Amino acid sequence: MVNWQKAMILWLQDKVDILEYHSVRVRSAKKSFQLPSVLRLRKYIRPHFSSVKVKLSxxxxxxxxxxxxxxxxxxxxxxxxxxxxxxxxxxxxxxxxxxxxxxxxxxxxxxxxxxxxxxEMPLKSKPVQPKWLPSKEFSYKSFQKRPTSWEPYLSHLKK
Ligand SMILES: [Zn+2]
CATH class of the missing domain: 1.10.30.50 (DNA Binding (I), subunit A)
Structure with missing residues (x-):
């Protein structure tokens, strides 16, 4: 999930296709833009977390x-x-x-x-050092609160 500022940057850099728009517009000095609500990444952008050590908390x-x-x-x-x-x-x-x-x-x-x-309590999975973690905002709970305009693009996911 990206915030709208990041989404605008990706769009301006030609990295995403905008599939749907929100009804709000934002203005820059010269132009006004309609905020995208559904984006498709043109290319997978590798998260640059690999060099970051995830803190054990x-x-x-x-x-x-x-x-x-x-x-x-x-x-x-x-x-x-x-x-x-x-x-x-x-x-x-x-x-x-x-x-x-x-x-x-x-x-x-x-x-x-x-x-x-x-x-005699076997582990469900072997503990590993994580390379990166999903952002806390992208929790199961926030996923359930997703905008309704996402629905057609998420139809393959289980409810
Ligand atoms: Zn338990």
Whole structure:
């Protein structure tokens, strides 16, 4: 998702096709433009995040794991999730991307001071160092609040 200023720049740089417009217009010194509401990228623009190290924070971790507890596989709101160290810190596990997963409270309690093998709680996916994270604005919630003019272009997506 791009904000309208970025969208205008992409359009002026000839990188996007405008499929639909909003009813609002914006003015520059010389011209007025109608704001685009649906854009198609002409070419995939590689996000230039690859050199950026994603900070290991609570929120970034939950974003990486899609708010899904990596033990029971259920999705939880942020406040119900905890950070679990796969190899417990008390037993030499490090606080690093490859050793942390999102876990719901009950799973974290159940696992306690054990490794997934000892607790017989296999991980849903192997923890990795993320190369980039989706912006927080582009959450499932905001996706549900998408403008109605997007509908025809998103018809292939499951509701
Ligand atoms: Zn769980």
């Amino acid at each position: 609570r929120q970034n971790l939950f974003l990486r794991d899609n708010y899904i507890c990596q033990y029971c596989g259920n999705r939880f709101p942020e406040k119900a999730l905890t950070i679990d160290h796969v190899h417990p810190v008390s037993r030499g596990g490090k606080h690093e991307w490859t050793n942390v997963v999102a876990s719901c409270g009950p799973c974290n309690n159940k696992k306690g001071n054990m490794t997934p093998q000892e607790a």
